[in-house]
Amino acid sequence: MQGLSQKIPRQEILSAFTPRRRAWLAVLLFGWASTPAAADVSADLAQLRQRGAYVLRASGCVTCHTDEENKGQQLAGGRALKTPFGTFYSPNITFDREHGIGAWQAQDFFRALRHGVAPNGSSYYPVFPYTSYTHMRREDMFALWAYLASVPTSARENTPHELVWYMNFRIANRIWKLLFFEPGVFQPDQKRSKSWNRGAYLSNAMANCGECHTPRTSLGNLDNDLAYAGAKNGPEGESVPNITSDKKTGIGDWSRAEIVEYLSEGLLPDGDYAGGLMTDVIDDGLAYLTQEDLQAIADYIMTLPAIRHEITDDGGDNDGGG
Numbered sequence: 001m002q003g004l005s006q007k008i009p010r011q012e013i014l015s016a017f018t019p020r021r022r023a024w025l026a027v028l029l030f031g032w033a034s035t036p037a038a039a040d041v042s043a044d045l046a047q048l049r050q051r052g053a054y055v056l057r058a059s060g061c062v063t064c065h066t067d068e069e070n071k072g073q074q075l076a077g078g079r080a081l082k083t084p085f086g087t088f089y090s091p092n093i094t095f096d097r098e099h100g101i102g103a104w105q106a107q108d109f110f111r112a113l114r115h116g117v118a119p120n121g122s123s124y125y126p127v128f129p130y131t132s133y134t135h136m137r138r139e140d141m142f143a144l145w146a147y148l149a150s151v152p153t154s155a156r157e158n159t160p161h162e163l164v165w166y167m168n169f170r171i172a173n174r175i176w177k178l179l180f181f182e183p184g185v186f187q188p189d190q191k192r193s194k195s196w197n198r199g200a201y202l203s204n205a206m207a208n209c210g211e212c213h214t215p216r217t218s219l220g221n222l223d224n225d226l227a228y229a230g231a232k233n234g235p236e237g238e239s240v241p242n243i244t245s246d247k248k249t250g251i252g253d254w255s256r257a258e259i260v261e262y263l264s265e266g267l268l269p270d271g272d273y274a275g276g277l278m279t280d281v282i283d284d285g286l287a288y289l290t291q292e293d294l295q296a297i298a299d300y301i302m303t304l305p306a307i308r309h310e311i312t313d314d315g316g317d318n319d320g321g322g
């Protein structure tokens, strides 16, 4: 998080909004104080952005929207995501007006995350995990937007997806959504602890662990009967382990501390290191989280109902040494 905590000029963020939005933003941000001192305002904005930077890390946005392999600029997109339906290329989400999302209004951004709908009304492919982000609280989306407004822009042009022919029609996404997508903000479970609820929120609304650790049906939706029980053919064709509390095929014998250690450093209880896609998830995202938040994720993960589901480590470039 170093380097992100400097004060950010108020003008810079407000300039990302139209005058009407600016007024709305001012009410939202400063509505409780009738005449906030200028210093307080810039401190609030800095705080908001710092939170946005944190949400961005926790939500894996950097991992997907940065083409690290080709040394691409952060959030300028272009990372190839291989799926059974073809290869998707993540778009540029910097605030470049022509090639990024610089011409969007905050409302467009919220709609994309909450409903998977683009400004022109078409539906996104669920490879953009709005199926998880729909659960995100408005404050967190707002912080994200404020932070994105401060990221250096890139004029990288979007790469068209290379998909099997029948997937080229975005209307299919709308049908898919009717079948499998339910928008809605995360609802805490009052019977559980604060930490557990924070962990559930981080795992399901932000870090989208289930998007990889839950297997998919042939229609591409998550098979929730096997929630978190691992997938033989996950993203990039990698096998993704079972992380339910099953002792034999899951991680039921890991302690809370072991889970935290793995999520922050990728160190496995047997001394081996995480491989494959999980390395990116950790290095670009989870490693930036506070110990408290990682413990919260562990508290939540440890209560996942045990599902016996053996994932054999065949194919992919998974480290078979463990």
Ligand code: HEC
Residues within 6 Å of the ligand: 056, 059, 060, 061, 062, 063, 064, 065, 081, 088, 089, 090, 091, 092, 093, 100, 101, 109, 112, 118, 123, 124, 125, 127, 128, 129, 133, 144
């Ligand atoms: C698993 C990879 C992945 C993750 C994680 C991810 N995205 Fe994306 N995102 C995509 C892909 C792929 C698309 C393009 C979808 C399409 O073309 O329908 C996309 C589209 C978008 C768009 C629409 C851009 C446009 O030009 O229409 C925005 C905005 C966006 N993502 C923001 C985010 C934010 C913010 C996060 C983190 C909260 C995030 N994404 C996390 C892969 C990802």
Ligand code: HEC
Residues within 6 Å of the ligand: 060, 202, 203, 207, 208, 209, 210, 211, 212, 213, 234, 235, 238, 239, 240, 241, 242, 243, 250, 251, 259, 262, 263, 268, 273, 274, 275, 276, 277, 278, 279, 281, 286, 297, 301, 318, 319
């Ligand atoms: C982009 C896909 C992806 C996402 C998102 C993801 N994981 Fe993983 N995870 C993997 C893969 C692939 C592995 C196997 C790593 C290896 O081969 O070493 C893994 C391994 C693990 C392991 C080690 C299990 C074992 O038996 O070795 C744990 C624990 C884990 N993930 C927890 C999580 C949690 C918690 C989240 C969300 C905060 C998460 N993962 C998000 C893909 C993902």
